[in-house]
Amino acid sequence: MLIDLNEILSETGKEKQYKAPIEKDFFTVNNESYNYNKKSDVLFKIVNKGKKVIKVDADIDIELIMPCGRCLEDVIVPLKQTVSKDIDLKKTAQEREDDIEEDVFLNGMNLDTEVFIDNEIFVNLPMKVLCKEDCKGICYKCGTNLNTGSCDCDTTELDPRMSKILDVFNQFKEV
Ligand SMILES: [Zn+2]
Ligand SMILES: [Zn+2]
Incomplete structure (x- = not known):
């Protein structure tokens, strides 16, 4: 889903909420795909803080099915978090490109919720998935x-x- 930020920017202090669905059935990283066990719509709250700076809050609450690192059985990995980011829209496209980790979810004046959510899931994935601490493999x-x-x-x-x-x-x- 694309959120048009122009509307928010029309007035300082303006606030809007959006419900963004997770459109894909699986999450892909490093050529591996993991099915969602649960994917709730992500609630985005966007506030115009003035001077072309916006604050984006997103509530992510999903579960992925990933293999145990020892026995390969399916493990349900919950990921629940609230993300909060300030985004300076005064930056030019070039400045944004130079800033590698930031703003890849911005497409002109549109916020691509799918890219935003994928990024957050990616950075919060556990390094190692085990079905239980003492899995015998x-x-x-x-x-x-x-x-x-x-x-x-x-x-x-x-x-x-x-x-x-x-x-x-x-x-x-x-x-
Ligand atoms: Zn295991
Ligand atoms: Zn054997």
């Missing part, structure tokens, strides 16, 4: 989820290259 041989089952794999087995050396060693002994 999966067996690296058979893939059994060790939280819910067990397997008979001998995970202490020697490296195959090592057993060949032992075979050679045993042949010598037999001679």
Whole structure:
């Protein structure tokens, strides 16, 4: 959704609220896509602070489904926060471009809510997702989820290259 900021700028102190839907069904980052488990409309509140400066508040309340870093089971990752930003619209497009992290959500005098929301989700994603602190992960041989089952794999087995050396060693002994 694009919010036309001209309307807000018409009068100092003017305030407007917008309900912006999250349009996509999944969130994409680093070529990975994660489905939303919950996506509430984001409430934007924009205030004209005067001198072409606006304050943008946004309430984000979503849940993403991401794989556990150890066992790959789905984990629901909630993200709930209020973002507050002052934006100086006196800056030229060039100044804005130089300021890498800021204002990529501005498109002329339009605020692109989708870009704004994606940015905020991105910077607030957890570095590591675990289904639980002590997740046992999966067996690296058979893939059994060790939280819910067990397997008979001998995970202490020697490296195959090592057993060949032992075979050679045993042949010598037999001679
Ligand atoms: Zn796990
Ligand atoms: Zn196993």
